[in-house]
Amino acid sequence: MAKPFASSADLAEKRETLEVLADGVYALTAEGDPNVGAVEGEDFIVAFEARATPVAAREWLAKLREHTDKPVKYLVLSHYHAVRVLGASAFDAEEIIAHAMTEKLIDERGEQDWASEYGRMPRLFKAPESIPGLTHPTRTFTDQLRIDLGGDRGELVLQYCGRGHTAGDIIGWLPKHRILFAGDLVEAQAALYTGDAFHMDWSTGTLDRVKSYRAEALIGGRGAVAIGRDAVDAAIEQSREFLLVMREHVGAVHRRGGTLKEAFEATHTALAPKFGAWPIFEHCLPFNVQRLWDEYDGIDWPRIWTAERDREVWAKLQD
Numbered sequence: 001m002a003k004p005f006a007s008s009a010d011l012a013e014k015r016e017t018l019e020v021l022a023d024g025v026y027a028l029t030a031e032g033d034p035n036v037g038a039v040e041g042e043d044f045i046v047a048f049e050a051r052a053t054p055v056a057a058r059e060w061l062a063k064l065r066e067h068t069d070k071p072v073k074y075l076v077l078s079h080y081h082a083v084r085v086l087g088a089s090a091f092d093a094e095e096i097i098a099h100a101m102t103e104k105l106i107d108e109r110g111e112q113d114w115a116s117e118y119g120r121m122p123r124l125f126k127a128p129e130s131i132p133g134l135t136h137p138t139r140t141f142t143d144q145l146r147i148d149l150g151g152d153r154g155e156l157v158l159q160y161c162g163r164g165h166t167a168g169d170i171i172g173w174l175p176k177h178r179i180l181f182a183g184d185l186v187e188a189q190a191a192l193y194t195g196d197a198f199h200m201d202w203s204t205g206t207l208d209r210v211k212s213y214r215a216e217a218l219i220g221g222r223g224a225v226a227i228g229r230d231a232v233d234a235a236i237e238q239s240r241e242f243l244l245v246m247r248e249h250v251g252a253v254h255r256r257g258g259t260l261k262e263a264f265e266a267t268h269t270a271l272a273p274k275f276g277a278w279p280i281f282e283h284c285l286p287f288n289v290q291r292l293w294d295e296y297d298g299i300d301w302p303r304i305w306t307a308e309r310d311r312e313v314w315a316k317l318q319d
C-alpha cells in the first residue's frame with residue numbers, strides 16, 4: 001500500500017508543554033511539532049520562531065501571556081522554512097531578525113516553499129487564510145548579532161555557525177543561563193529534515209560549533225528540551241549520527257553508480273532501527289536522500305522544492 005504523502009495524513013493534535021527554563025526564558029515543545037521560544041528583556045520580549053500561521057502563533061502567544069505582558073520587540077527567525085516564519089505578523093514585533101542568507105532564500109524561494117510545506121504538513125497551517133503574505137526580515141546579519149536584554153538579564157547572542165539545515169541557520173545563546181536555542185540544526189529525538197541542507201558542513205564544523213557552547217539546556221527544532229550537558233551532547237550527537245549514516249549510505253550507492261532509489265532504500269534500512277519511530281522520519285527521508293544525492297552530484301545550491309517536485313520525488317522513492 002502506498003504511504004500517504006509526507007505528513008498529509010498526520011492530523012492528530014499534539015500536546016504542548018510550556019517550560020520556564022530560567023527566569024524569563026520560555027520554550028514551548030509539542031511532541032515533535034516545531035518548537036518555539038521566548039526570552040524576556042527588562043521591558044520587552046524576544047520571540048524565537050513564528051510558527052506556520054498567525055492563528056497558530058497567537059495560540060502560542062496566549063500561553064506566553066500567562067507569564068508576561070511585555071511587548072514583543074524582536075522576532076528572531078532561525079531560518080526561512082514556512083512553518084517557522086509565516087505566522088510572524090501575529091507578534092507585532094518592531095524588528096524581524098534573520099540571517100542575510102535567510103532573507104535571500106525567502107526572496108528566491110519563499111513562495112514555492114510555502115506551497116511545498118503546506119502540502120507536506122497541512123495540520124501545522126491553522127487557518128492558512130490568516131497568513132498575510134511572505135515574511136521578510138527587517139534586520140539581517142551574517143556572523144553575529146547581540147541583543148542586550150537590560151537590567152541584569154545579560155544578553156542574547158545570535159550566531160551563525162556555518163551552513164547546515166539551510167544556508168542561513170542561526171542559533172540563540174544565553175550566556176548567563178547557558179541555554180541554547182538551536183533551531184533545526186539539532187533535533188531531540190525527531191527526524192532531521194535535510195532537503196535544503198549542506199550535509200558535509202552540517203555534520204562536521206557546524207555541529208562542532210554548536211557543541212562548543214557547552215550548553216546546559218538546548219531547545220532544538222523539534223522534540224523535548226535537552227536538560228543537562230549529557231542530554232545536550234546526546235541530542236547534538238544523535239543529530240550528527242543521522243547525518244553521517246545518510247552520508248555513508250547515499251555516498252556508497254552514488255560512488256558505485258547505483259540509483260537514487262537504491263540509495264533511499266539503503267539509507268532507510270540503515271536509519272530505521274534507531275530513528276524510524278521518530279516524528280516525521282518517513283515524511284523527511286525521500287527529500288533528504290534526494291538533496292544529499294544532489295550534493296554528491298556536485299549541486300551545491302539546493303534545488304527549490306515545489307509542490308509538484310515534492311510529489312514526483314515522493315512517488316519515485318516512497319510509493
Ligand SMILES: [Zn+2]
Binds near residue numbers: 165
Ligand atoms: Zn526547517
